[in-house]
Amino acid sequence: MTATDRITLYYSPQTRALGTRMLLEELGAPYDLRILNMKAGEQRQPAFLAINPLGKVPTIRHGEAVVTEQVAIYIYLADLFPEAGLTPAIGDPLRGPFLRWIAYYGSSFEPALMDKAFKHAPADRNQSPYSDYDTMLGALAAQLAKGPYLLGERMTAADVLWGVALNWTMMFGLVPKVEPFISHAARITARPSFARLSAADAEMAAQHAAAAAGSGHT
Structure with missing residues (x-):
């Protein structure tokens, strides 16, 4: 393979x-x-x-x-x-920070986001996987503020993950529209690949909605 x-x-x-x-x-x-x-x-x-x-x-x-x-x-x-x-190699000093911030998305950001979205009472900070929502988001903001990317001058796959995620979570009001989230999301969504795929997605979604309506699914 x-x-x-x-x-x-x-x-x-x-x-x-x-x-x-x-x-x-x-x-x-x-x-x-x-x-x-x-x-x-x-x-x-x-x-x-x-x-x-x-x-x-x-x-x-x-x-x-x-x-x-x-x-x-x-x-x-x-x-x-x-x-x-788009990835630091093993042995590169940036490899550890790369893994840290890409894992942070799944281990801290998403659990915090779901608790907030569904108004779940958060666990005690000492038992929560993400401490608390504000602390979790503040740590991310502090890292992004070093910019222009998560690891400074170098764009990695982690920036694609975070840029797309911040774009839609701000769109739906799950994350506040503040710096540096706005700048980072804008930097990633300004890439030609995002515009091209978003247009294709809109067309595909319309086709799926029509097909589901025609088959009786909602």
């Missing part, structure tokens, strides 16, 4: 899978889309549940390897295409 083997991305428009597709484009990776109409419930069908029992996108297949979980997917893909320069 090599980097020249085509990657299959299980995908649905206007989901967090957009960031993975953007990363594939930024890496210049050869890939194929397997599109799931989530409005029609295709992510809950046996064929896909056999690949990802949680029924989530993004999911990728590379040869015989199936990789789920956004953070794992980003690390896997960035390491698979080191020539793109």
Whole structure:
């Protein structure tokens, strides 16, 4: 299994899978889309549940390897295409910070975001995986303020993950529209790959909505 083997991305428009597709484009990776109409419930069908029992996108297949979980997917893909320069190599002083901030997304940011979105009472700071929402967000803001990217002057796969995530979480009011979140999201979404894929997503989502309506799904 090599980097020249085509990657299959299980995908649905206007989901967090957009960031993975953007990363594939930024890496210049050869890939194929397997599109799931989530409005029609295709992510809950046996064929896909056999690949990802949680029924989530993004999911990728590379040869015989199936990789789920956004953070794992980003690390896997960035390491698979080191020539793109979007991951510090093992031994690079930036490797540790890269892993730290990319893991921070799944281990701290998302749990905090879900608690806030669904108005869950947060756990005690000493038991919470993210301390508390304001502290978690403040640590991220302090790192991004060093800019222009998470690791300073060098853009990595972590910036794709965070830039796309901050863009949609600010859009839906889950994260405040403040500096440096605005600048970082704008820097990533200004890339040609994001504009191109967002337009394709809008068209695909409209087709899925029409297909679901026609079949009686809501």
